[in-house]
Amino acid sequence: MQLPKVGELKRPIDIYSLDTSPKDASDSTNNLTLKLHAWAKVEVIGGVNYWGSVQAGYDVTHRFIVRYMDGTRPQDLTHATKVLYEGVWYLVKRLTDMNDAHRFTALECEAQYGAS
Numbered sequence: 001m002q003l004p005k006v007g008e009l010k011r012p013i014d015i016y017s018l019d020t021s022p023k024d025a026s027d028s029t030n031n032l033t034l035k036l037h038a039w040a041k042v043e044v045i046g047g048v049n050y051w052g053s054v055q056a057g058y059d060v061t062h063r064f065i066v067r068y069m070d071g072t073r074p075q076d077l078t079h080a081t082k083v084l085y086e087g088v089w090y091l092v093k094r095l096t097d098m099n100d101a102h103r104f105t106a107l108e109c110e111a112q113y114g115a116s
Contacts, residue, residue: 001098001106004065009039011085013064015072015107018080032082038072041065042085045108060093061111065104068097072105083109 016032023029043063064083066072074095081092090109098104 001096003098003101003104004041008041009065009067011040011042013038013040013042013066014084015066015077016082016084017078018082020080035077035081036071038066040085059110060108062090062109064090064107064109065098066107068102068105073097074105077105077107081107082112083107088113 014037015035017035019031019033020028021031041064043065045060045063062085064085070076074097077092077095079092079095081095083090083092089112090107091112092107092109094106094108096106096108098106
């Protein structure tokens with residue numbers, strides 16, 4: 001993957017952790033906790049990349065690239081992570097340390113239109 005250039009991390013996003021806890025014997029509740037605000041490069045995944053991800057079982061619609069630091073490293077985030085960007089929720093499907101350079105983390109996500 002090509003690393004972002006200066007000035008490309010210009011979109012504000014919020015990164016949340018999603019925790020599920022039991023509500024009663026047969027139900028559970030989801031709790032979203034804000035982990036951090038970050039500046040990101042936002043890419044819409046389309047064409048060949050989208051169809052390749054669908055065939056692999058991932059419905060990746062967007063990629064958010066953020067600086068690699070405490071809180072945004074792949075080991076700091078889980079697949080129970082959500083991103084809020086411009087009023088739309090995105091469920092994280094894959095996390096990558098771009099080029100294993102410890103400079104940027106790519107969050108590949110599925111848009112959750114109409115869901116929170």
